[in-house]
Amino acid sequence: MSKLVVTAVGPVTSVQDGGRYGAQRYGLTPSGAVDRLALATGNCLVGNPPFTAAIEIGPFGTSFTVREGKVRVALTGAARSAEASRRPVSFNRSCTLGDGDSLTLGAARDGTFSYLAIEGGVNGEPMFGSLAVHARAGLGSPFPRPLQAGDVLDVEAATTGAEHGIELPGQDDGPIRIVMGPQDDEFGEATELFLGSEWKISATSDRMGYRLEGPIIEHLHGHNIVSDGTVNGSIQIPGNGQPIVLMPDRGTSGGYPKIATVMTADLGRFAQIPVGRGFRFKAVTVAEAQTEARAMADLLRTLPDRVREARNTDINDALRNANIAGTAVNAFDSGTWQT
Amino acid sequence: MAAPSLAPPRLLPSGDAAITVEFGRIIDELANHRVLALDRALAEDPIEGVTETVPTYRSLLVHYDPVRIGFEELAERLSALARLPVASAAPARRWRIPVAYGGEHGIDLEDVATALNMTPDDIVTRHVGRDYRVAMIGFTPGWSYLSGLDSSLQMPRLQSPRLLTPSGTISIGGLQAGIQCLAGPSGWRLLGRTAVRTYQLHRDPVFLLEPGDAITFYAIDGKQFAEQDRAAARGEWVAQLVTS
Numbered sequence: 001m002s003k004l005v006v007t008a009v010g011p012v013t014s015v016q017d018g019g020r021y022g023a024q025r026y027g028l029t030p031s032g033a034v035d036r037l038a039l040a041t042g043n044c045l046v047g048n049p050p051f052t053a054a055i056e057i058g059p060f061g062t063s064f065t066v067r068e069g070k071v072r073v074a075l076t077g078a079a080r081s082a083e084a085s086r087r088p089v090s091f092n093r094s095c096t097l098g099d100g101d102s103l104t105l106g107a108a109r110d111g112t113f114s115y116l117a118i119e120g121g122v123n124g125e126p127m128f129g130s131l132a133v134h135a136r137a138g139l140g141s142p143f144p145r146p147l148q149a150g151d152v153l154d155v156e157a158a159t160t161g162a163e164h165g166i167e168l169p170g171q172d173d174g175p176i177r178i179v180m181g182p183q184d185d186e187f188g189e190a191t192e193l194f195l196g197s198e199w200k201i202s203a204t205s206d207r208m209g210y211r212l213e214g215p216i217i218e219h220l221h222g223h224n225i226v227s228d229g230t231v232n233g234s235i236q237i238p239g240n241g242q243p244i245v246l247m248p249d250r251g252t253s254g255g256y257p258k259i260a261t262v263m264t265a266d267l268g269r270f271a272q273i274p275v276g277r278g279f280r281f282k283a284v285t286v287a288e289a290q291t292e293a294r295a296m297a298d299l300l301r302t303l304p305d306r307v308r309e310a311r312n313t314d315i316n317d318a319l320r321n322a323n324i325a326g327t328a329v330n331a332f333d334s335g336t337w338q339t
Numbered sequence: 340m341a342a343p344s345l346a347p348p349r350l351l352p353s354g355d356a357a358i359t360v361e362f363g364r365i366i367d368e369l370a371n372h373r374v375l376a377l378d379r380a381l382a383e384d385p386i387e388g389v390t391e392t393v394p395t396y397r398s399l400l401v402h403y404d405p406v407r408i409g410f411e412e413l414a415e416r417l418s419a420l421a422r423l424p425v426a427s428a429a430p431a432r433r434w435r436i437p438v439a440y441g442g443e444h445g446i447d448l449e450d451v452a453t454a455l456n457m458t459p460d461d462i463v464t465r466h467v468g469r470d471y472r473v474a475m476i477g478f479t480p481g482w483s484y485l486s487g488l489d490s491s492l493q494m495p496r497l498q499s500p501r502l503l504t505p506s507g508t509i510s511i512g513g514l515q516a517g518i519q520c521l522a523g524p525s526g527w528r529l530l531g532r533t534a535v536r537t538y539q540l541h542r543d544p545v546f547l548l549e550p551g552d553a554i555t556f557y558a559i560d561g562k563q564f565a566e567q568d569r570a571a572a573r574g575e576w577v578a579q580l581v582t583s
Contacts, residue, residue: 024393024402025378026538026546027480027520127540136521137480138540182351182359226366227477227484229393229400231357253395253477261354264405289355290405297406 002069002158004118006151007102010060012207014146015122015153018051020130020139024252030232031132031139031248034113034207035268037300038077042117044303045074045094045164052121053131055147059108059275064116066097072119072158073097078111078272093310094119094164111272120156134249165310169299175282176262176270178235179289183225183257187237190217194259198278199243205275207249209236216241219257227253233262233270247271263289265296345373348398348421350414355405360417363397366514368486370397371474375551376425377417386416394550395475396484430472430553433581436518438467438509438531438556439564445509445531451494463558465489466509466530471516471554476546481520481538483548488516500526507532507568509556518548531558534567535578542574 016039019032033039033056040050059078074094075082082089085101091114097103108114124131124141133140143151184191194217202211223239230236234246236256245262246254262270263284273279284292351359360377363370371394378394381401388408393400403413440463441448452459471487488511496512501524504510508519512527519525520537537547548554559567571577 021402022391023480023546024391024400025476025550027476027478027482028538028546136523137538179352179354182353182361226364226396227475228359228361228395228398229353229357229477231353231400231402233354251478252393253475258353261352261357263355286352286355286410290409293355293405 001123002071002099002155003067004071004153004155005065005067006062006147006149006153007065008061008063009147009149009151010058010062012058012146013060013062014056014133015053015124015140015143016056016132017053017130019132019248020128020134023128024229027252028128028137029134029248029250029252031134031207032130033115033132034247034271035077035115037268037296038113038115038272039117040300040303041092041166041168042074042076042115043121044307045076045092045166046072046117046119048117048119048121050300050303052117053124054115054117054122055153057105057114057116059112061105061107063102063104065102066099067152068099070096070098070158070161071155072160073103074117074164075105075114076117077114078108080108080114081106092166092168094162096158096161096163108274110274112274113271118155119158123154123156132248136249163310164307166303167306167308171269172266175280176273177266177284177289177292178233178260178262178281179286180260180283181258182228182261184259186219186221186225186257187217187259188220190219191259193217194243195281195283198280200278201273201275202242203275207247209244209246209250210271212243212245214242217243217259223256225255225257227255230254230258231261233264233267234258235260235262245270263292265289265292345369347418348373348377350417352410353400355410357400357402358410358414358417359398359400360421361398362421366396366474366486371472371486373421373425374399377421378550380420380423386413388413393477395477396486431549431551433553433555434548435579435581436533436535436554436556437559437563437567437577438533439559439561440466440509440531442561444561444564445529447510447528448530451492451511451528451530454494455492462492462530465492466511466516467556467558469555471556473548473550473552473554474515475550476537476548479519479521479523481518481536481546481548483518483520483537483554485516485518485554488514490514494528496526497528500524504529505532507534507536509533518554532564533577534564534571535576536571539571539574542576547576547578 019030199214349361471485474486504525510527
């Protein structure tokens with residue numbers, strides 16, 4: 001058994017996995033990683049099942065120190081500078097950190113959340129089959145709250161020093177695709193404004209919901225409806241006309257009309273849009289969204305087949321993997337890269 | 340056969356992995372009754388690919404895996420189930436739930452009484468004197484929304500919601516009554532507090548109430564509340580399950 005000590009951390013960094021399902025009827029939201037593809041990619045790189053618990057790292061700088069043995073890890077998701085005891089660490093590639101090594105991560109440069117997957121996962125006591133942190137419900141293990149400096153995580157010791165890379169298909173950077181409804185009939189002409197406008201994610205967003213900034217979307221009949229159920233990606237329009245996209249820590253029901261829903265396959269990509277960057281929505285049919293959902297499920301299922309052994313010194317491989325991953329183009333900090 | 344007056348539900352996509360089966364757009368006992376009937380039908384005879392269901396006042400949210408079943412097929416099968424006759428409305432279970440009313444336990448009781456031209460005792464009498472049903476559980480774990488409030492107790496919600504209300508709060512908002520489990524924000528009027536924890540980890544069951552359960556309240560004093568709160572912390576239900 002090795003230990004991973006959190007030496008510095010910003011807000012919204014927590015242990016997350018595939019989430020807990022089956023109790024939404026009791027008001028318990030699923031939680032889990034906001035970018036499931038990035039979580040699964042990291043886990044496959046260290047030989048774990050895709051939705052094993054990993055550390056979901058928020059947009060700010062974070063550092064860890066390894067104690068009592070070696071750990072094998074992989075970084076995925078939002079690109080940021082990363083070095084382990086002054087050596088650069090590339091994204092979308094596994095590596096082994098030695099006893100006493102410090103892993104230092106900068107602020108997210110392209111995206112919002114990165115994932116640190118660890119061979120063997122994070123040791124903890126699952127509730128409803130999940131270690132995912134959901135602080136409001138007192139759930140999450142080993143800590144039922146976001147990580148704090150000084151926290152010590154028990155992790156498995158590395159079983160191999162092998163390094164692996166992964167080939168991922170290029171990521172779409174087009175508009176975020178949505179299925180209209182279930183309450184789009186509460187809006188009328190405002191629907192055109194919603195679909196035709198550029199939106200930005202507000203800095204007041206969190207894992208409950210991403211608040212959007214853009215034109216005011218007016219309701220036809222007021223902003224109160226009788227509460228009904230929500231899903232990840234539900235786009236609520238509250239009284240101020242500024243949409244809120246519900247994320248995995250959402251309330252399971254809500255009383256604002258929902259104009260549309262982000263399709264499953266675009267949820268992770270949406271979650272990674274940096275604060276302040278403009279983006280647009282595009283309406284697709286349920287059938288189109290389901291075709292994409294099945295393609296995403298296929299990709300998740302075949303991730304382990306895409307993992308390749310990488311030679312420790314093969315810089316070209318690392319660069320290629322970083323580029324193929326799309327969001328990780330800037331995975332190397334140019335400063336540290338040259339040392 | 341279902342009564343001919345029953346309109347078929349609307350089947351609305353909530354993205355590519357959930358369908359909202361909408362029986363009505365207002366709070367209505369019949370709509371909620373049909374929601375719970377469809378929920379039971381799906382529990383008794385599951386459809387392959389449906390992963391979980393979330394009943395609310397007026398709709399059933401059906402989560403599914405689009406790899407295993409498509410929207411059109413699921414919508415068709417849900418429509419067919421929703422056309423089946425609705426079984427008797429007899430609640431599955433009845434609970435008696437103790438409430439410490441007023442004072443520090445229910446800081447809005449006096450104001451509600453004043454606004455409605457009643458005494459605080461009148462409010463308590465009308466609140467305990469009803470047979471409620473759990474219409475839905477939602478928002479946060481264990482937050483139980485009840486139907487059956489005495490319409491003379493109808494009050495608008497607060498203009499500005501409180502950011503923090505205590506765990507176990509018993510409150511009313513519009514025509515709804517509620518049992519809140521966790522401390523959190525609320526714009527409802529706080530009448531009292533119960534030691535009953537509708538959600539408690541490491542207790543069997545973790546969730547005490549089910550949608551469709553029947554609820555009655557009875558009044559206790561602050562001393563009893565404190566005793567029951569300690570019992571609840573030890574994992575006791577505190578709520579009484581009434582066998583009929």
